[in-house]
Amino acid sequence: DAMVIQNPRYQVTQFGKPVTLSCSQTLNHNVMYWYQQKSSQAPKLLFHYYDKDFNNEADTPDNFQSRRPNTSFCFLDIRSPGLGDAAMYLCATSSDRGGTEAFFGQGTRLTVV
Amino acid sequence: GENVEQHPSTLSVQEGDSAVIKCTYSDSASNYFPWYKQELGKRPQLIIDIRSNVGEKKDQRIAVTLNKTAKHFSLHITETQPEDSAVYFCAPKTSYDKVIFGPGTSLSVIP
Numbered sequence: 001d002a003m004v005i006q007n008p009r010y011q012v013t014q015f016g017k018p019v020t021l022s023c024s025q026t027l028n029h030n031v032m033y034w035y036q037q038k039s040s041q042a043p044k045l046l047f048h049y050y051d052k053d054f055n056n057e058a059d060t061p062d063n064f065q066s067r068r069p070n071t072s073f074c075f076l077d078i079r080s081p082g083l084g085d086a087a088m089y090l091c092a093t094s095s096d097r098g099g100t101e102a103f104f105g106q107g108t109r110l111t112v113v
Numbered sequence: 114g115e116n117v118e119q120h121p122s123t124l125s126v127q128e129g130d131s132a133v134i135k136c137t138y139s140d141s142a143s144n145y146f147p148w149y150k151q152e153l154g155k156r157p158q159l160i161i162d163i164r165s166n167v168g169e170k171k172d173q174r175i176a177v178t179l180n181k182t183a184k185h186f187s188l189h190i191t192e193t194q195p196e197d198s199a200v201y202f203c204a205p206k207t208s209y210d211k212v213i214f215g216p217g218t219s220l221s222v223i224p
Contacts, residue, residue, distance in 0.1 A: 031210045041216075042214040042216050043202070043214045044214075045211070045213060045214075048210070050210055055209070055211070090156060094210055096210055099144055099206075100145065101145075101162060102147075102206075102212050104157055105156065106155075106156055
């Protein structure tokens, strides 16, 4: 059974047109993460939620925002996608009890045209 | 901020040989040390992990060793097989459950 679900799997958006990626989880984990992974690079942490506390990395561009309306859902908003934002976006969840693994969704492949 | 490094960045071994990848981290509060394998176009897959109260853990051909004093942990793969070819990432869990990935090691196993 899928535990971390990302929709859609593939997203094509126009240059400058806002786009939203979604992630849902059935694990009831209170930590959620958004990563950006470009070709031949490591996943780069954009945001993470520690329960209701939102944390964005210092180098996450202002063009990226995130929302978490409840424990199960998390959204990544890209306000004005540029060609450089084309990447795989990975959502992950984790328990906050420390010493526990992160569970990843299958990712959303974003193409900007 | 947190810093995670891996060495080597690429590794090529003959089938049947061993492979070792080392990960160093900067946050002394880190308490969970996993290794992920990622194949092209797929999500990272957890292959082995270790917690801060354990020095070594083994699962068949794969092992992880941890030196918390020196802030590094290593992935050991014995009797490598062509299907072990992939990119491997360490991703220690830091303060407030933050998970930072190392830059990755591309492993090629030559038949």
